[in-house]
Amino acid sequence: MSKAIFFHAGCPVCVSVEAQFVGALDPSRYQVEVVHLGQDASRLAEAERYGVKSVPALVMDGQTFHINFGAALSDLK
Amino acid sequence: MSKAIFFHAGCPVCVSVEAQFVGALDPSRYQVEVVHLGQDASRLAEAERYGVKSVPALVMDGQTFHINFGAALSDLK
Numbered sequence: 001m002s003k004a005i006f007f008h009a010g011c012p013v014c015v016s017v018e019a020q021f022v023g024a025l026d027p028s029r030y031q032v033e034v035v036h037l038g039q040d041a042s043r044l045a046e047a048e049r050y051g052v053k054s055v056p057a058l059v060m061d062g063q064t065f066h067i068n069f070g071a072a073l074s075d076l077k
Numbered sequence: 078m079s080k081a082i083f084f085h086a087g088c089p090v091c092v093s094v095e096a097q098f099v100g101a102l103d104p105s106r107y108q109v110e111v112v113h114l115g116q117d118a119s120r121l122a123e124a125e126r127y128g129v130k131s132v133p134a135l136v137m138d139g140q141t142f143h144i145n146f147g148a149a150l151s152d153l154k
Contacts, residue, residue, distance in 0.1 A: 004101075020140050024081075026103040063097050067142050 004030045004060040007047050009038040013070035014056040037076050081107045081137040084124045086115040090147035091133040
């Protein structure tokens with residue numbers, strides 16, 4: 001089981017990506033943690049370490065994927 | 078079973094997204110067609126109809142997701 005982290009900020013783009021995209025991952029292989037950076041600013045530094053520049057973003061096996069564009073990380077600080 | 082289409086152009090970003098991301102979709106729910114727009118320009122119009130602006134992009138259930146950035150669609154024409 002691999003762990004994936006979905007970073008978002010509750011924006012409309014984030015919500016649609018979470019519903020459609022994160023929900024399509026194989027649940028037998030991926031356990032997805034959903035982190036709302038607007039509500040949990042303590043995780044911002046962690047997101048930056050993963051190279052997250054904007055949300056929504058999905059980190060899987062150390063690789064960071066930016067999916068569409070909701071908000072820049074710098075706007076969440 | 079839903080059908081998803083992954084549009085790419087063989088770029089390094091495309092290859093990593095295909096390997097990591099498309100490979101993580103639940104195979105019991107999604108059948109993924111992989112379309113190389115550099116090799117099959119006849120599918121460009123279809124990609125545009127789905128709102129694809131750049132590759133790699135994944136179309137699922139009529140929604141289009143741009144994942145990172147490899148190349149603009151206009152550069153493939």
